[in-house]
Amino acid sequence: MTGRPQSTDRQRPVDLGRSHGLSAQTVRNYEAAGILPAAVRSPHGHRVYTEVHAGALRAFVALVPGHGHRTATAVLQAVTRGDVDLALRIIDESHAQLLDDRRTLRAVESALRDVDPAPATTGDTFVGPLARRLGLQPATLRQWERAGVVRPHRDPRTGYRVYGPADVRDAQLAHQLRRGGYRLDRIAPVVAQVRAAGGVEPLAAMLDDWNARLAARGRAMLRGAAALDAHLDGLPGA
Known part of the structure; x- marks a missing residue:
């Protein structure tokens, strides 16, 4: 009041x-x-x-x-x-932070438009290169793995984490949603739905809510x- x-x-x-x-x-x-x-x-x-x-x-x-x-x-x-x-x-x-958040939202929307529902089976990468690509620490990717956001498989010979193209996609989506202020416990089920459905429809309501919150702010x-x-x-x- x-x-x-x-x-x-x-x-x-x-x-x-x-x-x-x-x-x-x-x-x-x-x-x-x-x-x-x-x-x-x-x-x-x-x-x-x-x-x-x-x-x-x-x-x-x-x-x-x-x-x-x-x-x-x-x-x-x-x-x-x-x-x-x-x-x-x-x-x-x-105000600059709000503008950056708006740009992040646009980037997420753009990324989702480019998501391949059936990614190729080649192009595996490891935790270090993927972390550098996303501007994260390897420990962050391991935390996301524990939260169920990404699910890399293990190389049977070395035991290293191996991220396939679908895993990279999931990590990219998680990274941008984290920048948008979403917690891992909200991101994990969305990424799991995208992974299972092979599409990004489950994110539509979240993006609408995000856009509304930025407008209200x-x-x-x-x-x-x-x-x-x-x-x-x-x-x-x-």
């Missing part, structure tokens, strides 16, 4: 938090973390918050859905210290930007 308080001239912690469904202690914690500027103190030592504090809290709450708690915290901490350039650079980096970033801009306009000397 969000919204502007009825009056933001002089507020107690409980007043400031109420508009966002936050406790007075949470507001004090945000102040201690530098998300909010230091409160004005009454003659009796009580915290008094002003419109500047209200604007900071509105900006923080608006930034969290699009950028996450850690990034939103870093942004408001920078603003509180007076380093607006750093705050804007952090925002830029978060982009819209949330726009709302966060508006709130941050309003807060910066309300700072003394702005």
Whole structure:
């Protein structure tokens, strides 16, 4: 729940938090973390918050859905210290990450279009070369094997893991889905379905959900930007 308080001239912690469904202690914690500027103190030592504090809290709450708690915290901490350039650079980096995630989604969709439902039986590779090809550590591929994502066979003479073309395909899909934020316990059954069905239809719903989440995150970033801009306009000397 969000919204502007009825009056933001002089507020107690409980007043400031109420508009966002936050406790007075949470507001004090945000102040201690530098998300909010230091409160004005009454003659009796009580915290008094002003419109500047209200604007900071509105900006923080608006930034969290699009950028996450850690990034939103870093942004408001920078603003509180007076380093607006750093705050804007952090925002830029978060937007760049969203763009990278969009590119990853496009790459996954492209990869799926190129998946061969009946891969050739030649072109085996080993764990080291495959790890280098994907930009991973060999231990990561072994972890994926334990999770059932990839199922290389063993060379009967050497005991080395051998990845056939289908295994390489599975590893490529897993790698890109991991970049998209999916956990191994969600990836393993999807790859198993693709492996069993010889097709990529099971990924359609996942890709739709991924695209929807990116779109929602982009819209949330726009709302966060508006709130941050309003807060910066309300700072003394702005």
